[in-house]
Amino acid sequence: MTITGPNHGERVDFKQTEGEKQFVKELKATLDEPISLLYPEWKKANTTPREFFKIMGDASLLGYRMEDGVVTQIPWQWNVHTYRELSQLSGGLSIAAFVQGQLGNKALASFVNDKQREKYLLPAIKGDIIMAIANTEPGTGSDAAGISLRAEDKGDHYLLNGRKVFITNGDIADAIVVTAITDRDAEKNHRGISMFIVDGDLPGLTRIRMKKHGWIESHLSSLIFENVKVPKENLRGERNRGFYQLMEVFNSSRIGLAALAFGTSLGAFKEAYNYSRKRKIFGKTIFEHDLKASEFAERITMLEAGWLMIQKAAFLSDSGEDFLHNASMAKLFTTEEGMKIAQWSALVFGARGAMDGQKVSAYIMDAHVALVGEGAPEVQKLIISRNIDRILGAL
Numbered sequence: 486m487t488i489t490g491p492n493h494g495e496r497v498d499f500k501q502t503e504g505e506k507q508f509v510k511e512l513k514a515t516l517d518e519p520i521s522l523l524y525p526e527w528k529k530a531n532t533t534p535r536e537f538f539k540i541m542g543d544a545s546l547l548g549y550r551m552e553d554g555v556v557t558q559i560p561w562q563w564n565v566h567t568y569r570e571l572s573q574l575s576g577g578l579s580i581a582a583f584v585q586g587q588l589g590n591k592a593l594a595s596f597v598n599d600k601q602r603e604k605y606l607l608p609a610i611k612g613d614i615i616m617a618i619a620n621t622e623p624g625t626g627s628d629a630a631g632i633s634l635r636a637e638d639k640g641d642h643y644l645l646n647g648r649k650v651f652i653t654n655g656d657i658a659d660a661i662v663v664t665a666i667t668d669r670d671a672e673k674n675h676r677g678i679s680m681f682i683v684d685g686d687l688p689g690l691t692r693i694r695m696k697k698h699g700w701i702e703s704h705l706s707s708l709i710f711e712n713v714k715v716p717k718e719n720l721r722g723e724r725n726r727g728f729y730q731l732m733e734v735f736n737s738s739r740i741g742l743a744a745l746a747f748g749t750s751l752g753a754f755k756e757a758y759n760y761s762r763k764r765k766i767f768g769k770t771i772f773e774h775d776l777k778a779s780e781f782a783e784r785i786t787m788l789e790a791g792w793l794m795i796q797k798a799a800f801l802s803d804s805g806e807d808f809l810h811n812a813s814m815a816k817l818f819t820t821e822e823g824m825k826i827a828q829w830s831a832l833v834f835g836a837r838g839a840m841d842g843q844k845v846s847a848y849i850m851d852a853h854v855a856l857v858g859e860g861a862p863e864v865q866k867l868i869i870s871r872n873i874d875r876i877l878g879a880l
Contacts, residue, residue, distance in 0.1 A: 499796070508563045515544040516570055524574060533581040533702050535615065535657070541582050542612020548586030549594055549610045556594060556606065561737070561799035565744035572748030573755070576851030577702030579745050580858070584653040585609065587738040589616025592662045592680070596722035596730055605660050605682060617658035619649040619683075619708055620731060627857075627864045629664075629735070630675035630728050634710060636665035643667075643681065643720075645689075645713040655706030656692040658685050663710075664727050671725065680727035682719045689713040699850035736809050739859050740798045743815040746855035747791050750823035750830075753848035754784055757830035760845075771833065784826050791819040810872035817865040820856045827852040 501509070520540060527534055541547050546567050549556055564587070571579035593606040593616070608614040625631035634647025645665055655661065661683045671677030683690065691709040722730045758781060761771035771777050794815040801808035827848040831838035838845055856862060869876070 505560075505563050505566075508559075509566050511544060512546060512566055512570060515540065515546065516574065520578070521574060524578070527578075527702055528575070531702060533578060533654075533657075533704060537578060537581070538585060538612040538615055540612070541585075542610060546586070547582065547610055547612055548590045549606075551607070551610065556602075556610065558594065560803045561740050562796070562803055564741060565795055565799050568741050568745040569748035569751065572745045572851065573752035575702055576745070576749055576847075576855075577700040579748065580653055580700045581703045583738070583741050583745060584618065585612075585616050587741045588618040588734055589654075589658075589660075589662060591734050591738065592618055592721065592730070593682075595733060596680070597682075600718065601682060601721070609660070614659035615654055615657055616660055616662070617652055617654035617706075618662040618734070619652045619655060620664045621649060621651045623648060623650050627861045629731060630673075630678065632664055632666065632674075632678065634663070634665045635669070636667050636679060636681065636715070638667065639714075641717050643715045643717065645681070645683070645710040645715055647710050649708040649710075651695070652706045652708055653700075653703055655704065655708050656694045657704050660684055661708070662721065663708075664731055667727075668725050675728040677725055678727040678731075679724050680721040680730055681715050682721055683713065683715055687713050687715070697854070699852075699854035701847070701850075735859060736812065737802055739812040739816040739865075740795065740802060740808075742855065742859040743791075743795050743798070743812070743819045746816070746819040746823045746852065747788070747795060749848050749851045749855060750791075750819070750826040751788060753827040753830035753845055753852070754788060756845040756848070757781075757833040761833055777833075780829070784829060787822045787826065791815070791822060794818055810869055810876065813860075813865040813868040816859065817862055817869065820852070821862060824849075824852045824856060 520537070523536070527537065548564065549558055568579050568583055571582060590606065590609050593601065593609060597606055605614065609616045620629055620632060622632050622634060624633065634645065634649065636643040636645050645663065647665070649663070663681050663683045664678050665681060666677055667679040668677030685692070689711045690713050693707045695705045695707055697705050761777065764771050772781065798808050798811040798815045801811055831845050831849055834843065834845055837843060
């Protein structure tokens with residue numbers, strides 16, 4: 486989406502730029518071959534293998550790329566296509582790539598020093614190492630500042646003790662960006678949090694894969710830290726500024742989560758639409774019944790609205806404008822409407838929608854977990870409510 490200046494003043498042009506067209510073309514080619522060909526094997530093994538991250542990295546699909554020796558961020562207007570397309574194939578693959586590119590790599594690109602850049606960021610962009618980011622704990626989820634994992638300063642290193650849960654890529658990650666309390670006397674918890682890069686093979690770190698029903702192929706993990714010794718140099722950014730750094734990562738990543746949720750509902754809709762044009766009932770295809778056709782019209786209108794909200798948030802972010810409430814609105818709308826569309830799509834199949842092997846049923850659980858990822862609906866509503874005056878002014 487670009488801005489042009491026609492005779493009647495500025496307007497929004499929804500045509501893709503040549504760069505965006507080329508990006509989408511290369512993305513779809515990568516998904517067609519080799520990812521789609523290899524996916525049945527990965528699905529059977531219930532895993533997101535290292536091979537997947539390498540394929541994505543080689544195709545510059547992990548959020549960042551190297552241009553003339555310089556790390557550059559791929560525009561959000563391009564990135565949203567990655568998660569939209571991937572989540573139609575597999576929500577698990579999509580969230581794994583999203584966490585690597587928009588959480589792990591974003592955290593590295595924004596705050597690492599030169600040494601960390603060479604050791605972690607450059608290999609992560611290429612998919613040579615797998616990244617994760619760990620903030621959620623058993624007693625805190627959407628309250629990102631409510632963590633309790635401790636990092637005690639021991640002179641030349643920190644000792645980490647505590648637990649993290651629901652960490653995507655956590656048990657397979659080579660490096661994990663971890664938040665921990667470094668100042669227990671801080672007036673408010675969020676003012677005493679720091680961020681660290683923790684190597685996945687450090688002694689004292691126990692990683693356990695968690696069982697789940699959504700985003701099946703991705704690895705969701707519990708991490709237990711027992712006197713994990715982290716070098717002082719692995720502090721990321723500034724001491725006690727970790728919460729603010731985390732928010733910088735999460736605020737922009739909501740655009741990607743919205744695109745992922747959109748792709749899930751789009752995939753479910755396509756399954757239902759294709760089935761409705763083949764399955765006959767009372768002498769006509771399902772789609773030929775006026776009531777059902779009307780339902781399809783309503784759902785595709787919601788899909789169009791969701792995609793427009795994603796595009797606007799992506800455009801504002803790429804333009805350096807304030808996009809936070811737009812990202813929250815896009816995330817809220819696409820996840821809540823996406824859940825409805827996924828459930829409705831399965832109903833189009835009747836009893837078949839509940840049978841093993843039906844792709845449409847998998848979209849329901851993928852849509853469910855998207856609701857809580859990157860902040861539950863209540864968090865998005867809080868952000869939006871604080872900006873109502875601004876939103877009204879723009880309307």
